[in-house]
Amino acid sequence: xxxxxxxxxxxxxxxxxxxxxxxxxxxGETYILxxxxxxxxxxxxxxxxxxxxxxxxxxxxGVHVVRRMTGGGAVYHDLGNLNYSFIQPAGEQxxxxxxxxxxxxMAALAxxxxxTEFSGRNDLTLAGKKFSGNAQCIRNGRVLHHGxxxxxxxxxxxxxxxxPDQAKIAxxxxxxxxxxxTNISSYMSRQMTVHEFKETLLSCLAExxxxxxxxxxxxxxxxxxxxxxxxxxxxxxxxxxxxxxxIKREKRFTPGKVEAWLDVANGRIRDxxxxxxxxxxxxxxxxxxxxxxxxxxxxxxxxALACLDVKQHFGGIGQEELLEVLI
Numbered sequence: 001x002x003x004x005x006x007x008x009x010x011x012x013x014x015x016x017x018x019x020x021x022x023x024x025x026x027x028g029e030t031y032i033l034x035x036x037x038x039x040x041x042x043x044x045x046x047x048x049x050x051x052x053x054x055x056x057x058x059x060x061x062g063v064h065v066v067r068r069m070t071g072g073g074a075v076y077h078d079l080g081n082l083n084y085s086f087i088q089p090a091g092e093q094x095x096x097x098x099x100x101x102x103x104x105x106m107a108a109l110a111x112x113x114x115x116t117e118f119s120g121r122n123d124l125t126l127a128g129k130k131f132s133g134n135a136q137c138i139r140n141g142r143v144l145h146h147g148x149x150x151x152x153x154x155x156x157x158x159x160x161x162x163x164p165d166q167a168k169i170a171x172x173x174x175x176x177x178x179x180x181x182t183n184i185s186s187y188m189s190r191q192m193t194v195h196e197f198k199e200t201l202l203s204c205l206a207e208x209x210x211x212x213x214x215x216x217x218x219x220x221x222x223x224x225x226x227x228x229x230x231x232x233x234x235x236x237x238x239x240x241x242x243x244x245x246x247i248k249r250e251k252r253f254t255p256g257k258v259e260a261w262l263d264v265a266n267g268r269i270r271d272x273x274x275x276x277x278x279x280x281x282x283x284x285x286x287x288x289x290x291x292x293x294x295x296x297x298x299x300x301x302x303x304a305l306a307c308l309d310v311k312q313h314f315g316g317i318g319q320e321e322l323l324e325v326l327i
Contacts, residue, residue: 001030002214003202009079011037011064016228019069020220022087022137022144030088032205034198037077040064041161044072044135048242050264050296055327057160059298067238070135070144072122076161080152080183082198090143096136098122101145105132108204112197113189129182149201151194152185235295239267251325255279255316258325264296274314282313291326298327 004021008014014035025031040063043049052074053065077083086101099118106116106124119125124132124147134147150158158181185191192200205211231237244265251258256278263271269292274284287308294300305319314322 001032001209001211003211004031004033004214004216006033006035006216009036009038010228011040011042011066011077012228012232013224014083015042015066015068016232017216017220017224018085018087018144018146020224020227022139022142024220024223025087025142027141028089030086032211033083033085033087034202035083035085036079036081036194037083038064039076039078039157039161040066041074041076043067043074043238045069045241046071046243047074048245049239049267050242050245050247052162054161054163055298061157061161063157063161065238066232067241068135070137070146072135073133074162075133075148076153076158077148078153078157080150080154080194082149082151082194082201083146084149084201085144085146087142087144090138090141093138093143096122096138098134098136098145101136102132102134102147104205104208105147105149105201107208108201109184111204111207112200114184114187126182126184126187129180131182131184150181150183151197152183155181155183235267235297239295239297242267244270249325249327250276251321253278253317253321255314258314258317258322260325262296262326267296269294269296278315278317280313280315282309284313287313287322296327298323301326 006014006017014037018033021031039061041053041058043052043065045068049065049067058065084105098121102118102124106118109116114126117125122134123130131150132147134145137144247262247264249260257276258278259275261273261275262269272288272292274288287310290304290308291301294304302323305322310319310322311317
């Protein structure tokens with residue numbers, strides 16, 4: 001088994017690197033990666049991004065949002081979380097087998113004093129609380145299995161980032177199932193940092209299957225960087241791939257209440273209607289028409305609203321206030 005050391009904490013690059021190894025790694029070889037991301041929400045391939053994130057928290061805290069290549073639910077990463085990836089020949093495997101790949105990690109954690117259990121479809125738990133979610137992709141005779149290991153994650157931030165705001169959203173995407181979560185560090189036989197945990201976990205895994213560390217080549221790094229730029233950093237990949245969603249948002253201001261009913265598909269506003277008990281000297285439908293077709297992205301909406309007399313159309317309610325209603 002080859003261990004590929006990767007010290008990057010850039011979620012866009014890290015997901016691109018994982019896919020690069022999956023696509024171009026030597027056939028017949030098994031790879032393992034242990035890696036971390038700076039604060040980010042990683043969206044499942046088939047999910048609606050808008051449904052999974054708390055947009056206001058994400059913007060205010062500078063949390064990255066990126067879609068991955070595997071299915072399953074949204075997960076939160078920060079530097080207290082350790083991700084693991086196995087990439088190997090699929091053999092006869094044609095359907096996901098999460099427990100098979102989780103077993104070595106569970107065995108390693110047992111050596112560190114953490115009695116884990118495999119739960120449900122693809123989770124690992126401690127005392128009934130989830131600390132690891134897992135996902136897989138099988139393609140071209142290879143399987144990629146990756147999972148989170150919540151070691152010392154800020155659980156308040158995790159809950160805030162993954163909890164959608166008060167918008168009422170009906171989506172055709174695959175919604176995440178919220179679970180009670182916990183950190184592995186609370187169950188360890190001795191205290192350690194996440195870096196020490198990473199090194200110890202690697203040593204435990206090596207006891208059952210010999211590991212050889214291999215440096216990433218310049219070609220692999222260049223290919224991963226290119227893929228990160230062409231796909232993982234793009235709005236189209238993370239938001240534009242989202243299934244349709246019907247969104248209702250509302251907010252009350254001194255001049256009255258404003259409701260926005262949006263139909264969003266592929267990350268763009270397909271239809272928009274405003275309702276409320278405000279008084280208008282203009283026509284809110286004109287504002288709706290100006291926003292229809294735009295990306296459902298705060299910067300795009302703000303740029304369009306800057307060209308309109310929003311207060312006239314909404315009885316004194318201004319651009320920033322209307323943005324609070326919309327997104």
